[in-house]
Amino acid sequence: MNKSFIGLVVVSTIFLIYATGFYTNFQTDSALEIVDFSIDQPETENAAPSNPDRIPLYGDLHVHTKYSFDAYIFGVTATPYDAYKYATGETIKHPLGFDMKLREPLDFYAVTDHGFYMGMIENYADTSSEMSKKEWTKPMHNINRPENVTVESLGERADLFSSVLSQAIVQPYPYWHPKLWKAWFTNNIQVALQSFDYDVHKSAWFDVANAAEEFNKPGEFTTFIGYEFTTSTDVEGGNLHRNVIFDSSKAPIRPWTRIDSLNPEDLWTWMDGLRERGVDSLAMPHNSNGSNGQMFEVETFRGDPISIEYAEKRMRNEPVVEVTQVKGTSDTHPLLSPDDEWADFEIMDKRVGSRPPTYSMPQGGYVRDAYLRGLTLEWEGRGNPYKFGLIGSSDTHTGAGAFDENNYWSKVGVLDGIDMSRGSVPLTQDRIEQLVEYAELYDQPMSIQDIEGRTYADVGFDQWSASGLAVAWAEENTRDSIFQAFKRKETFATTGTRMAVRFFAGFDMQSVDIDSEDMVQNAYAKGVTMGADLFSQDNQTPQFLVWAQRDKLGAPLQRVQIIKGWVESASGTPKEKIYDVACSDGLKVDPVTNRCPDNGAKVNINDCSISSDVGAVELKTIWVDPDFDPTIKAFYYVRVLENPTCRWSTWDALKAGVKPRPDLDETIQERAWSSPIWYIPESGELDIIPL
Secondary structure, three states: OOHHHHHHHHHHHHHHHHHOOOHHHHOOOHHHOEEEOOOOOOOOOOOOOOOOOOEEEEEEEEEOOOOOHHHHHOOOOOOHHHHHHHHOOOOEEOOOOOEEOOOOOOOEEEEOOEOOOOOHHHHHHOOOOOHHHOHHHHHHOOOOOHHHOOHHHHHHHHHHHHHHHHHHOOOEOOOOOHHHHHHHHOOOHHHHEOOOOHHHHHHHHHHHHHHHHHHOEOOOEEEOOEEEEOOEOOOOOOEOOEEEEEOOOEEEOOOOOOOOOOOHHHHHHHHHHHHHOOOOEEEEEOOHHHOOOOOOOOEOOOOOEOOHHHHHHHHHHOOEEEEEEOOEEOOOOOOOOOOOOOOOOOOOOEOOOOOOOOEOOOOOOOHHHHHHHHHHHHHOOOOOOOOOEEEEOOOEOOOOOOOEOOEOOOOOHHHOOOHHHHOOOOOOHHHHHHHHHHHHHOOOOOOEEEEOOEEEEOOOHHHOOOOOEEEEEEOOOOHHHHHHHHHHOOEEEEOOOOOEEEEEEEOOHHHOOOOOOOHHHHHHHHEEEOOOEEEOOOOOOOEEEEEEEOOOOOOOEEEEEEEEEEEOOOOOOEEEEEEEEEEOOOOOOEOOOOEOOOOOOOEEOOOOEEOOOOOEOEEEEEEOOOOOOOOOOEEEEEEEEEOOEEOHHHHHHHHHOOOOOOOOOOEEOOEEEEOOEEEEOOOOOOOOOOO
16 A cells, blocks of 8 residues: 555545544643642741732743743753743852843742744754754754853854754644644644644743742742743744733643644634633733734735734734844834834844844834724724733843843853943954854855944844833732733833823813822822823813832933824824923923923943933823823823933943943933723723723
């Protein structure tokens, strides 16, 4: 009996099973199987009582460890347990040997290793594993032996990542192999790949979940079981990555990955299926700036028109978006907001993971543009899929986020762990020769550039950032309380600074005494807070209450701004405007320009010291939109700016004893962004998005 005949029988049988309706009885969807990962923990009382006025809790929901394919390739052997130790204040080691430690512990954390091939690369490297016996795994054998975790191994690792690995992992079994049957009947396509071991994959996932359970301490420190859904557009490679966070100790037996489907809508369908089984989750898109305009499109993944049903499904599953992280900030872009003087901030203008690095179109890739697109789609009667809140996170691949400009180790282990590799200080002659050798040996383009007589690495890491943090306004430091804050979008994002931002709107906010102890309680009672809708009341003009407090270890505050967006009712044309609403140092907003005067804050580039006599500890005000039209639907969100400080690249140069690279910004202004408040006029129809 020849293989062709066997193949015909297999295909015919599968067709008959499907066509006769037996398919649904035969097939079990492994991705919907639920596991309770809870472990016995000693009972402890909450460290602090529940606070009805809510407290700001700071965390990171985008953390990779050795179980991510790219992290392990680039020398990271930190475990999820190491990551949680770091978040709680312990010191852990960078792959290159130096210490990584937070200046103060975080309140919550989630290890979100790539679901795609989770745990497999470490298994390839382990010469005792079955998978290591495959010929193509040999270049990865013992890749992270201690003597090989050095900057000198970078060429070998980059070649493995860009060529060997990408070519090997997509090979399926022959069409007659029994594992194809298993893949079909369990709805688990990855089982059909020769490079995939399901037991290894599940073991890694169980370890990620177990670490989260072990470190979760209600009232003191919160962890979430999670992973990254790493997908992209199937044409031009635009980034469509999301982190998926589960609300409890229950989670699926395996992650849903890009092998199951590239389409984020299929991820949402899976999440809806889990929700029906009692497991709630949220997907959090990130790096929209590297999506080539595809993250916030005006059509679906398959090119169909966006509908109200699509908008409801997306917002049910994706109520918050990661606006800032190590690979740049996605608030807005100078080409999208030419009248915004602060739009050109930590812009990474390349598509995520593109080879070679390729420009990412801004339209459809930044959150302010997405908010405007959402209003436009709603104006067209198609629902609003972009009524999301904002968070930040790090996307660290070392288990440890580098949030501080003056203590920065970037993201990916040996790839960018030293200043020369990041392009912030000139290359030594030895390093130049090494890069030339790598380019010749691995047939790669030269990754160096000359700037004003000095030679730097040209790898794009100079566009990366020491960012960011997710902040939730929650009653207490527990999974449920923080998760509910995400769902109602009472969240804000920072670039790593731990400032606090309050934002309320209502029609009687002027009666709130902003200097009283019960200000917050009264603001909740008289209005709505960030992430919510404010419904018109007899066409009254709303008032907005903003309160920002500085990070006690950061720079003073310079100004608070409110960013407004709307669409013209006659044409649907999107518009935006920025208003300064509170100034430091007793300065007043110019009513013509809507800007605060410069407060004169300075930075000494020679030692990165900053002005000590200007700036504010807190800024608060009640503001009324001078251009308010009660008939027009609009969104408002807050941006808070600190005084200028040195950028990480300047700190690198200072520590190395060289001048800062001349084409990079010497300073930045750390900032925070609130989730918006949406004003809904009496004539406006609100899409009710069930959560």
